Amino acid sequence: MDGTAVGEWVVGVDSGGSGLRIACAEAAGGRVVETESTREPVRTGPRGIEAGHLLERLLPSVDGFLGRHGGRMVAVAVGAAGMATLGDELRAEVPGALRQALGVRRLALAADAVTAYAGALGQRPGAVVAGGTGLVALGTDLTGWRRADGWGHLLGDCGSGAWIGRAGLEAALRAHDGRRGGSRALLAAAEQRFGPAAGLPGALYPRTDRPAVLASFAPEVARCAEEGDRVASRLLRQAAARIAESAAAVCPAAGVEGAARVEVALTGGLFRLGDPLLVPLEEELAAQLPHARRAAAAGDPLAGAVALAAALAAGTLRLPEDPRLLYVPEH
Amino acid sequence: MDGTAVGEWVVGVDSGGSGLRIACAEAAGGRVVETESTREPVRTGPRGIEAGHLLERLLPSVDGFLGRHGGRMVAVAVGAAGMATLGDELRAEVPGALRQALGVRRLALAADAVTAYAGALGQRPGAVVAGGTGLVALGTDLTGWRRADGWGHLLGDCGSGAWIGRAGLEAALRAHDGRRGGSRALLAAAEQRFGPAAGLPGALYPRTDRPAVLASFAPEVARCAEEGDRVASRLLRQAAARIAESAAAVCPAAGVEGAARVEVALTGGLFRLGDPLLVPLEEELAAQLPHARRAAAAGDPLAGAVALAAALAAGTLRLPEDPRLLYVPEH
Numbered sequence: 027m028d029g030t031a032v033g034e035w036v037v038g039v040d041s042g043g044s045g046l047r048i049a050c051a052e053a054a055g056g057r058v059v060e061t062e063s064t065r066e067p068v069r070t071g072p073r074g075i076e077a078g079h080l081l082e083r084l085l086p087s088v089d090g091f092l093g094r095h096g097g098r099m100v101a102v103a104v105g106a107a108g109m110a111t112l113g114d115e116l117r118a119e120v121p122g123a124l125r126q127a128l129g130v131r132r133l134a135l136a137a138d139a140v141t142a143y144a145g146a147l148g149q150r151p152g153a154v155v156a157g158g159t160g161l162v163a164l165g166t167d168l169t170g171w172r173r174a175d176g177w178g179h180l181l182g183d184c185g186s187g188a189w190i191g192r193a194g195l196e197a198a199l200r201a202h203d204g205r206r207g208g209s210r211a212l213l214a215a216a217e218q219r220f221g222p223a224a225g226l227p228g229a230l231y232p233r234t235d236r237p238a239v240l241a242s243f244a245p246e247v248a249r250c251a252e253e254g255d256r257v258a259s260r261l262l263r264q265a266a267a268r269i270a271e272s273a274a275a276v277c278p279a280a281g282v283e284g285a286a287r288v289e290v291a292l293t294g295g296l297f298r299l300g301d302p303l304l305v306p307l308e309e310e311l312a313a314q315l316p317h318a319r320r321a322a323a324a325g326d327p328l329a330g331a332v333a334l335a336a337a338l339a340a341g342t343l344r345l346p347e348d349p350r351l352l353y354v355p356e357h
Numbered sequence: 358m359d360g361t362a363v364g365e366w367v368v369g370v371d372s373g374g375s376g377l378r379i380a381c382a383e384a385a386g387g388r389v390v391e392t393e394s395t396r397e398p399v400r401t402g403p404r405g406i407e408a409g410h411l412l413e414r415l416l417p418s419v420d421g422f423l424g425r426h427g428g429r430m431v432a433v434a435v436g437a438a439g440m441a442t443l444g445d446e447l448r449a450e451v452p453g454a455l456r457q458a459l460g461v462r463r464l465a466l467a468a469d470a471v472t473a474y475a476g477a478l479g480q481r482p483g484a485v486v487a488g489g490t491g492l493v494a495l496g497t498d499l500t501g502w503r504r505a506d507g508w509g510h511l512l513g514d515c516g517s518g519a520w521i522g523r524a525g526l527e528a529a530l531r532a533h534d535g536r537r538g539g540s541r542a543l544l545a546a547a548e549q550r551f552g553p554a555a556g557l558p559g560a561l562y563p564r565t566d567r568p569a570v571l572a573s574f575a576p577e578v579a580r581c582a583e584e585g586d587r588v589a590s591r592l593l594r595q596a597a598a599r600i601a602e603s604a605a606a607v608c609p610a611a612g613v614e615g616a617a618r619v620e621v622a623l624t625g626g627l628f629r630l631g632d633p634l635l636v637p638l639e640e641e642l643a644a645q646l647p648h649a650r651r652a653a654a655a656g657d658p659l660a661g662a663v664a665l666a667a668a669l670a671a672g673t674l675r676l677p678e679d680p681r682l683l684y685v686p687e688h
Contacts (some may be wrong), residue, residue: 111559174534178558180509180567196511203505227509228442236511275535301648308416 033097035059036339037088037332041068041075041106042138044193045351047328050091056336060094061328064086074112079130080104081186085127091200101132105141105327108140110350114136135353138327139164139173140345142293145330146323149337149344152289153277153318155269156327157296160243163269164351165276167288168344169350174275179237185268187241187296190303193261194247195240199223209257215246244299249340251302263298263306270310273318280317290318293326359659364428366390367670368419369662372399372437373404373469374589377414378659382420384431387667391420391425392659394416405443408450411435416458436472436658441681444468452686457461457520461670466684469658470495470504470677473624476661477654480675482670483620484608484649486600488627490572492517494600496607498619502682505606510568518572518627521634524592525578526571527643530554540588546577575630583633588612593630594637601641604649621653 034053041048069076071230088099102124106113112293116135124130136144142156144165160183162176178331179188194209198216201208202223211221219242233239250258273290280287290311297304304350325333337343338354347354352355365384378394395414400407419430433455433664437444442517447466455461455667467475474495478590484496491514493507510519525540529547532539533554542553551560564570581589600623609619621642628635642651656664668674678685 111555154468172535174536175530177527177530178562180523180561180571181557183529184527192511196515198507199508200602201508203603204503205505205602206605207602224442226512230511240511266616271531271536271538272534274537 034100034339035091035095035097035217036082036101036103036335037091037099038141038328038330038333038335039080039104039106040083040138040141040326040328040331041080041104042327043067043107046080046118048084048087049328049332050095051332052090052284053336056332058329058332059228067107068106070112071115074104074166075108075116077115077123080116080125081120087156090127090210097131098127101131101335101339102128103134103136103141103331103338105136105138105331105334107136107138113350113353115287117353117355131160134334134343136331136334138352139176140171140352141327141330141334143330144345145325145327146291146293147289147321148324148333149342150289151278152321153273153290153315153331154293154323155273155295156184156293157269157292157294159167159237161189161269161272161296163276165271165273165278167278167345168345170346171215171296172276172278173350173351174272174308179240183237185265185273187244188237189268190247190261190265190299191240191243193264194243194250194258195226195339197257197261199226209250211250211253211255212247212258215250219243219246222328225280244296248299248302252300259302262302266303266310269307273311274314277315277318279319287317289321290315291321291323293323358616363432365421365670366426366428367432367434367666368563368665369416369423369472369659369666370411370433370435370470371410371472371657371659372411372435373658374398374438374530378413379415379418380460380659380663381426381669382663383547384559384667384670385665389482389660389663391422399437401439401443401526402603404446405589406437406439406447408446408454411447412451412454412458419459424439430459432462432666432670433461434465434467434472434661434662434669436469436665438469440466440468444681444684448684448686456564464686465665467662467665467671470507470556471502471683472658472661472665474661475664475676476656476658477622477624478620479655479664480673481620482609483499483622484604484646485622485624485654486604488517488520488600488623488625490514491570492520492600492603492627494603494607496604497677498609499677501572501677502679503607505603505683514568515603517598518575519568520599521578521592521596521630522571522574524595525574525575525589526557528588528592530557539587540581540586542581542584542586543578543589546581547574550574550577557627571580575627579633583631590633590642593633595639597634597641600638601645604642605645608649618648618650621646622652622654624654624657
């Protein structure tokens with residue numbers, strides 16, 4: 027018995043740069059019943075992520091669900107990109123608003139890295155690397171969190187899509203200049219995509235979404251590696267080493283709760299680059315985290331938010347609370 | 358006899374992101390008589406570098422000089438950052454305007470890399486690396502130019518101030534996260550300069566002068582290396598290798614005009630980082646350009662502009678004309 031009853035529901039939210047997703051699920055067990063998604067991201071204002079904009083989309087969605095299915099909502103978990111640094115307004119306003127509007131008293135506000143973790147490994151100790159345009163690793167021994175990287179495309183995000191794409195474009199321009207370390211295949215791919223090399227700076231620097239532009243070239247690096255380009259293969263092996271370094275920095279030692287091995291999982295679009303990245307990455311993980319067992323990610327960040335909400339509803343939350351990473355206000 | 362006479366003057370101009378400098382010199386021999394500089398850069402508009410803004414500062418300066426010294430101006434050389442990509446308006450409007458206002462018929466419009474070259478090596482064949490926040494290498498065998506790098510802080514500028522500073526900040530954050538490759542000394546230096554590590558992304562990404570912010574940390578990397586930090590030393594050795602790669606890509610083969618060796622020179626603020634960069638750089642140049650003799654840069658880009666103007670006046674220009682790098686309109 028986990029303390030939940032029929033007609034009791036939970037809702038998980040995943041808010042990020044590419045939009046907002048909301049999943050309503052059974053409180054007992056967390057089976058998802060309905061999912062809603064919009065491509066419009068929640069606005070970020072001078073006070074951070076805007077609570078009002080989030081609520082005006084979440085509350086009607088929950089009302090609609092309860093209208094169709096009856097019962098009541100007993101727990102909510104919101105995962106949001108930027109929660110650690112931009113979540114002040116959410117932490118200040120969302121708990122009271124949800125209590126008032128839905129009567130929900132069990133609530134978690136989580137960094138997107140935490141929902142990624144919960145989606146991938148649930149509440150088991152270990153390390154999760156979330157990779158896309160950027161890259162962050164999060165680990166826990168269930169007493170606290172460790173975070174590595176996630177510093178953005180200039181300061182880090184080592185091994186991310188932006189990192190791989192940037193390195194690929196540099197190798198293309200090395201070939202253009204006749205510098206060593208260049209790749210004619212990457213140059214051809216870059217010119218195919220962005221036009222003549224001389225125009226690359228003008229195509230990149232004026233953009234406000236430079237990391238995404240860089241990351242858009244990562245699949246070309248993977249393709250060139252697959253077709254035998256040695257420079258591209260070397261870049262992806264370096265990316266694999268960087269990714270494993272972040273995982274190793276956050277992964278707890280073996281022996282947590284007596285378990286012989288902890289787990290490490292990968293989640294996010296970066297790992298859809300396929301074998302040219304994944305083959306060296308498995309080798310690097312085995313070398314750098316010999317005490318960790320590779321686990322497949324069970325679900326995505328939205329599934330992680332639902333899992334957090336279900337754990338709150340059942341009173342079984344084991345992932346450690348943290349004022350910025352996993353905020354659970356007193357109820 | 359070089360065809361110039363007493364009372365004949367030339368003017369060299371160096372226009373860049375940090376301002377405008379103008380030097381008036383004797384046409385015979387190029388001895389500089391007066392130099393003027395302002396920190397306000399020439400404006401760049403939708404049509405590129407604004408010819409009107411350049412002329413309204415150059416012409417009064419020349420008029421004032423001729424008022425004080427008498428005689429006439431016989432040649433002008435303008436070196437400008439962005440000439441290759443943003444110089445269309447200059448090429449279209451400056452020759453006619455100077456002919457009309459000063460009666461000057463001998464004129465060159467040069468990329469700043471060309472004035473850097475002329476300042477460093479004069480009209481001798483070889484390669485010059487111009488390094489500061491960015492980095493570009495230019496080489497010539499006197500029949501044409503080769504250029505390497507200069508692609509900006511995301512696509513290249515490998516080994517530049519921004520490159521070194523960025524790598525230093527990454528190493529600082531590696532130490533912060535507990536990732537391998539980190540340096541506690543660089544972390545301390547970064548926190549001293551920018552505040553707690555968690556605030557670094559907020560201190561960097563919203564800025565429009567991100568490359569300059571990154572480059573501002575390069576002297577700290579050099580200082581840490583000087584004080585024995587191995588990570589900082591390794592970063593500077595990597596920068597040295599990158600710089601030499603650009604020099605090697607543009608340097609002509611030995612034997613130009615029968616000379617046993619061509620020359621390679623370094624110019625710009627980057628090389629004031631001192632021994633932590635220069636010692637490995639000399640080793641890399643010796644290894645990657647064994648056929649090139651290391652030469653000290655004779656002068657800066659402003660001196661290079663004066664040298665170009667004096668060569669035009671004397672009819673002794675040997676550096677190769679190029680529509681974008683060294684434009685010499687028919688007179």
